[in-house]
Amino acid sequence: xxxxxxxxxxxxxxxxxxxxxxxxxxxxxxxxxxxxxxxxxxxxxxxxxxxxxxxxxxxxxxxxxxxxxxxxxxxxxxxxxxxxxxxxxxxxxxxxxxxxxxxxxxxxxxxxxxx
Amino acid sequence: xxxxxxxxxxxxxxxxxxxxxxxxxxxxxxxxxxxxxxxxxxxxxxxxxxxxxxxxxxxxxxxxxxxxxxxxxxxxxxxxxxxxxxxxxxxxxxxxxxxxxxxxxxxxx
Numbered sequence: 291x292x293x294x295x296x297x298x299x300x301x302x303x304x305x306x307x308x309x310x311x312x313x314x315x316x317x318x319x320x321x322x323x324x325x326x327x328x329x330x331x332x333x334x335x336x337x338x339x340x341x342x343x344x345x346x347x348x349x350x351x352x353x354x355x356x357x358x359x360x361x362x363x364x365x366x367x368x369x370x371x372x373x374x375x376x377x378x379x380x381x382x383x384x385x386x387x388x389x390x391x392x393x394x395x396x397x398x399x400x401x402x403x404x405x
Numbered sequence: 406x407x408x409x410x411x412x413x414x415x416x417x418x419x420x421x422x423x424x425x426x427x428x429x430x431x432x433x434x435x436x437x438x439x440x441x442x443x444x445x446x447x448x449x450x451x452x453x454x455x456x457x458x459x460x461x462x463x464x465x466x467x468x469x470x471x472x473x474x475x476x477x478x479x480x481x482x483x484x485x486x487x488x489x490x491x492x493x494x495x496x497x498x499x500x501x502x503x504x505x506x507x508x509x510x511x512x513x514x
Contacts, residue, residue, distance in 0.1 A: 323501065330414060332491060332506035333449075340500065348501070380449065392439045392456075392495055394502060396449040 293317070296381050296397040303404050309368040311400050313381030320386045322364035323394065324348075324356065327378040336379075339364055371404045378402075407432050407496045409505035417511045418482050426477040426508050428466075428492030437495035438475040439502070440466055444488045452477075452490070462486070482512045 297312040315322065323338040325348075335348030337356040345356050353375060357365045364383075368375055378401050382394040408431040418424055430436055440452040453461045455468040455475060466477045475492060492505040 321500070325504075330506060332411075333504035335501060335503070338501055349503075382449075392437060392454050392493070392502065393451045394449075398448055 294381055294383055294395050294397040296379075296400045298400050299398065301400060301402045303371050303402065305372060305404060307371050307404075309371050309402065309404075311366040311368075311379055311381075311402070313364045313366070313397055314362050315364075315381075315383040315395070316362065317383065317385070317395070318361065319383040319395075320361070321384045322358065323382040323384075324354075324364065324366045325380045325382065326350070327380055327399070333380065336366065368402075371402075373404050376402060376404045407494060407503055409492050409494050409503055411490075411492055411505035411508050413508045414506070415509045415511065417513060419513050420484055421481050424477075424479040424482045424486065424510065424512075426490050426492075426510065428475045428477065428505060430473050430475065430492075430494050432473075432494055432496070436468065436470070436473075436475075437499070438466075438468060439493045439495070440464070440475075440477050441491040441493055441504070442488050443491070449491070482510075484512050484514065486510060487512045 294315045324336040325333040334350050339345045339358045355367045378399045381397040384394050410429045438455045442452040443449045464479045491507045493502040496503045
């Protein structure tokens with residue numbers, strides 16, 4: 291089974307703090323994604339990556355950055371957390387054949403609360 | 406613009422009743438569409454893809470290009486179908502998924 295692991299299930303941070311959300315996948319997938327999930331807004335893509343050291347902006351990249359130094363690890367960084375970044379963050383991965391399968395494998399999510 | 410619209414936030418049906426979760430899309434190219442499901446306390450997972458024309462857990466979805474729709478249907482709802490359902494469209498040249506806002510399905514006894 292594909293396993294996507296997000297290191298923190300629950301985090302509470304203060305406004306202005308730097309926040310790191312870590313994601314690791316164990317299936318040698320090329321593609322990795324960060325979404326945020328909000329009630330009534332669904333899933334919105336923040337950033338994604340096709341390969342090591344590659345990154346592409348998604349639909350809502352403002353206030354976020356990412357890092358992919360190794361193929362299996364994709365980190366989401368909030369440089370200065372704000373209250374409107376309180377959300378559930380979902381990491382996902384897929385292989386290069388995504389056009390055929392459309393299948394993303396998701397982690398369990400990291401619920402971030404910014405006070 | 407590429408967009409996925411799910412007009413219902415919540416759909417409540419009785420057990421044994423038919424279910425239809427609506428999904429409409431806006432896309433200039435040839436659409437590739439999917440339904441994802443998230444059961445309580447579980448990960449989001451792929452339910453079905455239109456290209457496979459498959460039935461999963463009794464659910465089917467037909468792509469209607471004329472109406473730009475991809476509604477999810479099941480003839481007889483079961484209690485275990487209660488979950489959040491997301492419609493998704495493959496975009497960005499086939500490299501990312503754009504999701505709708507989701508519909509919470511509640512099957513009542």
